[in-house]
Structures are given as C-alpha cells and as structure tokens.
Amino acid sequence: GQQLNQSPQSMFIQEGEDVSMNCTSSSIFNTWLWYKQDPGEGPVLLIALYKAGELTSNGRLTAQFGITRKDSFLNISASIPSDVGIYFCAGSGGSNYKLTFGKGTLLTVNP
C-alpha cells in the first residue's frame, strides 16, 4: 500500500526561528493536506494543496505540492510558542477518498 515518510520526527527550536518539514510518498498523490494537532485535541486542517507545483500560504505557514506529485513540504516562519504540536501530512490519490497519513512531526518551541 501507499506509504508516507514524514521528516523530521521531532524538532526543538527557539521562538522566532523558521521551521521546515516534508513528506515523501512512494506513490503519486492528487491532494496533499497538512494538519496540526494540539495536545489532547483532534487534528485541524491547516493547508490543502490540489495541483503539482502549487504553493499556498496561510499566515506564517507555507506549503508546496511537489512537481513529481510524490512530495510536499510545510514551512513555518517566525515560530511562536503556540506553534507547538504535532504536524501531519496526508495525501490522497486517484478517486480514492481515503487518506494516507504521515506519522507526524512533533514541534517544540522554546520561548
């Protein structure tokens, strides 16, 4: 089946630093989604990408859908303490509405 490799597994950064994380797939995806999960809560959709090469921003967050359709990255600029949480990538391919999820990147921001 499809697999997503998400890296890094965890990051410890200082407030104000920029962050970058990425996901790579063994298969082509038609949609890439990025979610954030706060401790004890459900994942919340941050950014959705629908086209190869697409670059989309949401405030300090920027995500890109890779040209090969097998990868995506998420950047967070000027991190703040409330950015702490787990960030997941997810992808769907073809007409299959099931998502494949990465295992997440745990972000810790030191004030």
Add this chain to the structure above:
Amino acid sequence: DVKVTQSSRYLVKRTGEKVFLECVQDMDHENMFWYRQDPGLGLRLIYFSYDVKMKEKGDIPEGYSVSREKKERFSLILESASTNQTSMYLCASSSTVFPYEQYFGPGTRLTVT
C-alpha cells in the same frame, strides 16, 4: 465551518465491557471515518462508511464494529474491551467529491483497565 463532535472526551472502561463511541457531523458529508492514534504508530484507520448502513474495513478492524443508521452519525463499538484498545480515538468526515478533505472531531481518550 465543519463541525465534528464526539460523545466523550475521556472514557475509562473495564476489560470485557461493551463500549460505544459516537460521532456526529453537521456538514452532510457522505464519508465518515474512525481512526485510532497511538504514539509512534500515527493514525490508523479502523473503519469507514461511505453512506448510511454502508461500511468498509480499514487497516485494523479486529475487535471493533461500527454502525451508521443516520447520515450524520457514526458509531464505533468495542464488543468486549481489552487493555490493548486503550488509545485515542478520532472520528472524521469528508465529502465524496474531490478534494476529500477530512475534518476531525476532538477525539476520545479511552482507557481500558
């Protein structure tokens, strides 16, 4: 905004008990999903439903069943809870129309003792 609610945030049950987890969505979505989330294993799909009374097994259906009698409601049932079912359970819903974005509920932290 899409809203997905789950009946309980925290549950503590004893081994062998029958457990019901309920999920309700208000976006008229056809698809609904149940996942469990464990450290190091990420989100794993238990079951999903693409219409009322229709269901498909996910990656880890053993020990679980589901019920979908109304479009907005999807229930996960643990027939006889076991300690290895202690986990965070997440419900999600999506449309059947591209791009299939899934919206999650707040989760239920289930502890089986």
